[in-house]
Amino acid sequence: MGLGHKFKEVKRAYTEANKILGDLIKVTPSSKVVGDLAQFMVQNGLSREEVEARADELSFPLSVVEFLQGHIGSPPGGFPEPFRSRVLKDLPRVEGRPGASLPPLDFEALGKELGARHGAPPAPEDLLSAALYPKVYDEFRTFTSTFGPVSCLGTRLFLEGPTIAEEFEVGGGEGFGGGSGGTGRGLEGTGRHWEGTGRQWEGIRGHWEALGGTGRGLGGTGRGLDGTGRHWEGTGRHWEALGGD
Numbered sequence: 001m002g003l004g005h006k007f008k009e010v011k012r013a014y015t016e017a018n019k020i021l022g023d024l025i026k027v028t029p030s031s032k033v034v035g036d037l038a039q040f041m042v043q044n045g046l047s048r049e050e051v052e053a054r055a056d057e058l059s060f061p062l063s064v065v066e067f068l069q070g071h072i073g074s075p076p077g078g079f080p081e082p083f084r085s086r087v088l089k090d091l092p093r094v095e096g097r098p099g100a101s102l103p104p105l106d107f108e109a110l111g112k113e114l115g116a117r118h119g120a121p122p123a124p125e126d127l128l129s130a131a132l133y134p135k136v137y138d139e140f141r142t143f144t145s146t147f148g149p150v151s152c153l154g155t156r157l158f159l160e161g162p163t164i165a166e167e168f169e170v171g172g173g174e175g176f177g178g179g180s181g182g183t184g185r186g187l188e189g190t191g192r193h194w195e196g197t198g199r200q201w202e203g204i205r206g207h208w209e210a211l212g213g214t215g216r217g218l219g220g221t222g223r224g225l226d227g228t229g230r231h232w233e234g235t236g237r238h239w240e241a242l243g244g245d
């Protein structure tokens with residue numbers, strides 16, 4: 001949202017947003033609702049008084065609207081009125097506990113659907129993630145299928161990408177790329193090849209995409225043989241064995 005330089009303002013707005021919403025008990029996701037409203041206020045230059053006065057005309061974040069609808073339950077002290085009614089107008093409201101009206105979830109059917117969509121049977125934790133946060137789960141799977149297991153990278157490398165000719169170590173292990181065990185050195189020398197353990201490294205493919213919309217490439221366009229009889233192909237996307245192990 002581009003509000004990093006206004007963090008102090010966001011913190012102050014959080015206090016005001018909390019008052020607008022009725023001084024909520026802060027747990028996930030209620031704390032996020034307050035935070036979303038605080039960022040909305042800072043982004044649009046709104047005070048608490050202005051938000052309350054213009055409640056029926058402002059376009060609030062979806063999380064705030066769904067909270068007021070009752071999608072995450074009812075706060076112990078009730079919803080803030082008349083703010084709630086002015087925001088919702090004729091939108092439907094959930095009465096009672098939201099989960100009480102949901103149909104039972106068919107985990108077996110969901111597992112088959114996820115397996116067909118992503119090409120592999122989901123783990124139990126994947127099922128739970130998809131059931132609770134379907135959109136977030138799909139975005140995560142799309143990201144990992146594009147960029148590989150980025151959880152093995154350090155924070156700076158993940159957010160900013162490596163500098164030209166920088167060397168860094170990537171931990172191996174079960175589930176990392178196509179290999180198992182060991183470590184590999186990335187972007188050695190000119191940044192054009194992987195020096196590994198003689199295994200096929202996939203993992204970090206395509207390009208690095210830093211937060212904020214800037215990206216760095218992962219190497220050049222040349223082909224060449226290294227000491228293990230493997231070659232770097234094309235635009236730096238993967239190793240391919242040249243026959244044999």
